[in-house]
Amino acid sequence: MSSRTDILEKAVHTGAVKVAVKFVSKQYSTGDGAGARRFFAVKDVSLNVYEGEFLCFVGPSGCGKSTLLNLIAGFEKADQGEVIFEGKPVTGAGPDRLVLFQEHGLFPWLNVQQNVEFGLRCKGLPKSERREKAMHYLKMVHLQRFRHSYPFQLSGGMKQRTAIARALAVEPSMLLMDEPFSALDPRTRDILHLELQSLWMQTKKTIVFVTHSVEEAVRLADRIVIMASQPGRIRRVVPVSIPHPRNFFDASLVDLRSLILKELEEELDKLVKKEGDEDWQIEEASISARSKKKTLDIDVADGI
Amino acid sequence: MSSFFRKIVLALLLVGLWMILWQLVFIATGSKAWKFAPPIDVLKDLWEGLAPHRVVSETWQEYVLGVQPEAYHGEILRGLAASLLRVVYGYGIALVAGVTIGLLLVSSRFVEWLIGPLVLGIQSLPSICWLPLAVLWFGLNEKSILFVVLMGSLGSITMATRDGLRQVPLTYQRVASTFGAAPMQRLLWVNIPAALPVFISGLKQGWSFAWRSLLAGELLFRSVSAGTLLTDARDNFDYPRMFAVMIMIVLVSILIDRILFAKLEARIHARWGLAK
Numbered sequence: 001m002s003s004r005t006d007i008l009e010k011a012v013h014t015g016a017v018k019v020a021v022k023f024v025s026k027q028y029s030t031g032d033g034a035g036a037r038r039f040f041a042v043k044d045v046s047l048n049v050y051e052g053e054f055l056c057f058v059g060p061s062g063c064g065k066s067t068l069l070n071l072i073a074g075f076e077k078a079d080q081g082e083v084i085f086e087g088k089p090v091t092g093a094g095p096d097r098l099v100l101f102q103e104h105g106l107f108p109w110l111n112v113q114q115n116v117e118f119g120l121r122c123k124g125l126p127k128s129e130r131r132e133k134a135m136h137y138l139k140m141v142h143l144q145r146f147r148h149s150y151p152f153q154l155s156g157g158m159k160q161r162t163a164i165a166r167a168l169a170v171e172p173s174m175l176l177m178d179e180p181f182s183a184l185d186p187r188t189r190d191i192l193h194l195e196l197q198s199l200w201m202q203t204k205k206t207i208v209f210v211t212h213s214v215e216e217a218v219r220l221a222d223r224i225v226i227m228a229s230q231p232g233r234i235r236r237v238v239p240v241s242i243p244h245p246r247n248f249f250d251a252s253l254v255d256l257r258s259l260i261l262k263e264l265e266e267e268l269d270k271l272v273k274k275e276g277d278e279d280w281q282i283e284e285a286s287i288s289a290r291s292k293k294k295t296l297d298i299d300v301a302d303g304i
Numbered sequence: 305m306s307s308f309f310r311k312i313v314l315a316l317l318l319v320g321l322w323m324i325l326w327q328l329v330f331i332a333t334g335s336k337a338w339k340f341a342p343p344i345d346v347l348k349d350l351w352e353g354l355a356p357h358r359v360v361s362e363t364w365q366e367y368v369l370g371v372q373p374e375a376y377h378g379e380i381l382r383g384l385a386a387s388l389l390r391v392v393y394g395y396g397i398a399l400v401a402g403v404t405i406g407l408l409l410v411s412s413r414f415v416e417w418l419i420g421p422l423v424l425g426i427q428s429l430p431s432i433c434w435l436p437l438a439v440l441w442f443g444l445n446e447k448s449i450l451f452v453v454l455m456g457s458l459g460s461i462t463m464a465t466r467d468g469l470r471q472v473p474l475t476y477q478r479v480a481s482t483f484g485a486a487p488m489q490r491l492l493w494v495n496i497p498a499a500l501p502v503f504i505s506g507l508k509q510g511w512s513f514a515w516r517s518l519l520a521g522e523l524l525f526r527s528v529s530a531g532t533l534l535t536d537a538r539d540n541f542d543y544p545r546m547f548a549v550m551i552m553i554v555l556v557s558i559l560i561d562r563i564l565f566a567k568l569e570a571r572i573h574a575r576w577g578l579a580k
Contacts, residue, residue, distance in 0.1 A: 073478075074481075075478055075481065093481035093482045094482070094484050095482065095483050095484040097482070098482055099478065099479075101478065101479070103475050105475040105476060105478070107476065107479075107494070107497065108577045109497040109500070109576065118479075118493070119483040119484075121489075121493070122484055122485045122486070122489055122493075150575060151577060152574070152575065152576075152577040170483065
């Protein structure tokens with residue numbers, strides 16, 4: 001283990017800061033009425049994303065990794081703190097921080113080529129230029145033969161590759177990927193991992209990738225941000241200096257994987273215990289609320 | 305093609321079976337043709353009612369509106385055609401008005417607050433309840449029928465427009481945002497196509513309400529219409545005609561609802577990946 005950590009410590013950042021997340025907090029509430037409670041999806045998170053790096057957020061569900069991505073994307077606004085992108089505060093979504101979704105988000109009424117051209121149409125590019133670019137990126141993801149097919153005719157992997165081509169076509173300086181491969185079968189995911197690595201090496205785009213799979217994070221990332229939940233925060237940042245493209249069975253990957261899994265296991269144990277406690281507390285609270293006929297303010301998430 | 309042929313044969317077989325059952329009911333009730341029409345009389349009436357009439361008209365509009373009252377043959381066909389023309393007008397107005405109101409409801413929270421519940425109320429009110437008001441406002445004429453058809457289908461079309469646009473999946477909205485779509489681009493290229501499946505279902509429902517409302521309205525006064533064919537048959541104790549007209553009303557309804565709208569709906573659902 002110690003030899004592994006040596007490798008990890010050596011990683012250095014060479015690029016400029018692409019995204020600066022500064023003391024960001026975001027709260028949500030669950031339920032309504034007397035049972036409503038607010039919790040921190042992320043609390044006081046600070047993080048830099050560097051130019052050209054491949055960063056992975058990994059953690060159990062509810063650790064705020066998707067929230068963090070949505071904040072960077074500009075889909076949501078932070079309650080406290082701010083997100084700086086290329087020196088300017090993020091105020092909304094835009095094609096400079098292009099997002100890829102787990103549900104691919106292809107428009108079913110457009111065929112593959114029209115889907116890829118969507119972002120270019122929004123930019124107002126003329127038809128010939130749109131076609132040229134679409135074909136270029138469709139070739140890159142090996143789908144030019146399927147350009148006239150509709151999404152319902154494609155497999156899951158092909159849909160996600162179309163979504164990748166659509167994203168790359170607008171030539172964003174950064175890609176945000178929200179568990180894009182988690183709905184795919186292992187074999188397809190493996191192929192897409194390889195393709196994504198080679199795309200990343202060709203284009204040198206900054207990529208922020210959210211996943212709950214440690215294997216995926218270890219295979220793809222330059223740096224892995226391990227997140228903890230309740231409140232959502234960063235537990236540890238692990239740099240990975242193994243060269244791309246990485247093979248699944250690389251011994252150093254296996255070591256790294258077990259290191260991260262151990263970290264996460266502690267986190268999961270904590271989560272399970274806490275959830276048990278919470279259920280008990282809520283039950284108690286609802287019983288006493290019923291007997292006293294008075295609403296109680298429960299603040300479980302923040303208290304610990 | 306052979307499966308299509310099989311379907312036709314099976315359908316004919318079913319109709320034949322129904323005819324036999326019908327005849328049995330006729331015999332069981334005492335073979336009283338003046339109370340319950342036997343199938344053969346109804347078929348004969350259908351044959352006459354649907355045959356092109358003998359008087360030669362100038363144009364098809366004249367044919368539809370029935371300027372030659374002396375024509376006897378083809379009455380059912382003429383009545384149905386006039387009814388269909390009427391429902392197309394009424395439904396067309398409802399379509400324009402419904403989509404407009406639906407768009408207003410989606411675009412403004414104030415409008416939604418102001419007239420949202422009213423639209424729901426209109427949709428819940430059976431369209432026949434508009435008849436008394438329609439007669440007071442417009443009198444016993446075409447306008448009052450059109451009004452009833454309009455009110456019958458307006459609610460469904462409005463709600464379908466509103467709900468379709470409101471239920472655009474979050475992912476599509478976020479895709480539009482991340483690609484930096486302008487408001488108009490978002491409406492035309494994302495929201496409207498995404499709303500189509502819900503919208504088409506609403507159109508289908510609106511159509512069936514329109515057709516029902518129309519026939520209720522047509523019972524009001526004499527005109528060239530399917531409704532008047534029914535009331536005339538009642539006045540003349542013409543049971544075969546009554547049955548024949550009812551059968552044709554069902555057939556027209558099925559033809560448009562099950563074939564035109566259902567086909568359109570199925571195609572959109574398949575393309576949108578919603579098919580089972």
